[in-house]
Amino acid sequence: MSSTFSVPTSAPTLARLVGDTPVCWIGQPFTPPGRGFWAKLESANPGGLKDRPALHIVERARARGDLPPGAMIVESTSGTFGLGLALAGIVYGHPVTVVSDPGMETIVHRLLAAYGTRIDVVTRPHPVGGWQQARLDRVSELLTAHPRAYWPCQYDNPDNVDAYDGLAEELLSQLGGVDVLVCSVGTGGHSAGVAKTLRRHQGEMHLVGVDAVGSAIFGQPARTRLMRGLGSNIHPRNVAHGAFDEVHWVAPHEAVWACRTLAATHYTTGGWSVGAVTVVASWLARTLPPGTRIAAIFPDGPARYYTTIYDDAYCAEHDLRDRPPSDEPEEIKHPGEAEVTRWTRMVMR
Template structure:
């Protein structure tokens, strides 16, 4: 197949068998699927027009995905970038035609996210013709994953399936599982979170190393549909790093930090449910984690020696790794707040 644009080639994930009951859904950059489908739908609806500026904030892979989608469909792109966006990513964004501004450095995820949202609002007031993509709140970002779900269903007909992935904005895990359950309601969803994320109640736990950008949040995301999740895992940075290093060492897969966290969680889930096939979402490659993760591979823990604390409520969770059955419950009212 000859693709009309590089984004159409990059979006397609590979299915890689790790063990008999563990498969990796490996993306080059996962949110390309989401951004392409979102921009295309918005253009079709007339919500945005060619040449218009699309704006959003991002901690990394969504910025790259949106810049690619804008390049593909002839719209402009402005990114309010997190402190976690590295020089390599920023250079690519700028060459693709995006304008980029980065918030002041902060080790605090809540402050970083609130600064970015505040800046987006300021820019929209200055440029009312710009369109805010709202990747965390507009469910148009879930559409792209329906095609991926159909591919998964075709690849594993009749298998009892569990999807394991970082929660983040909720679009990827939610979009996949919502589509899969339309034909098979027994599909399980295991969400992975960092400590410090408000989404499933770990905001009172501080990871001294760093919160894992991209799979957690300090603000409420409307695209997270809590009732889709069966089980939650919370992991600290060291455990996620150990999962990433183990994935490269054991399976030669060079993937990002959220994939390492998902791999560790899925390995545990597979031990508990050996009758099911576990599909781990690999959101991106490991290139932007070289210094913080892979250069420190000697510090990685042995995954075989790790196991989570099993808790029954968020209040019982403990670092460095906890797991809890969620049982497709709704979001508790006390966790809700106006959308950012």
């Protein structure tokens, strides 16, 4: 029997799984009736938010000739970008080596291995830059040993920023416009990229960054952090400091409360970044004028956090349970004014 059905090639089929993610309205109990914000659910991508930059960075590197056919990709990551690179490696036919540290969750480690990714784990933190700098030092060693290998350098690569044009366009289509954008900040890619495109289309737009207590990105001292996926011990060049109108720091117990409350009331939740962003976005929804269109980026879902945020024993060990944030953040005028230990706000301009 003849058929007109043709089998598609795997690469474009896989790549089409990324993007067109839904938005979800988040309201009570985080806000009074009639108030709330829109959450962009990037967990709907196969590996999360960073599928977008991983595919885009690899595609652009191949087009420029920076990434030869079949050459290895090497990158430092705590998890989500590694999952995106695993997808990009399969799509474009490149072996991937991810440099991580002992904090990588077991589920992420096993998924990366299942996707054919090699995981290189550093064993001790850098004395100044912590695990993040130790991973970067190991990347340098691997690049020396493999001269044809390509380093996406997600912290500094402008392609990371440009990768989020599509996400911004989706928000414009879904919401008709965004008055306030709330983003967690780690490498700085999605906050810079989404804000740049939104402002190009609609002019004024208020950008709110959400960082972790103990992160050095916005001038606080670097400390050991429980939260992964946001915050940094280094200063990524992709962080568009001048684009932010305000920044908030959130502590782990505040993010845990938000994640678990989201799960119980909205059947929508995620990791540290999702919890921290929810704390800030819900406060903005309570305090800004009614009708303000607030969009918050939820980078991932809950799966990789079953041994941390959603583990009662872990939360009890680190005193993270049943400690909701205050109704209002503390306020500082300059990062050198005080070392923050709980939800704190700083107006940038």
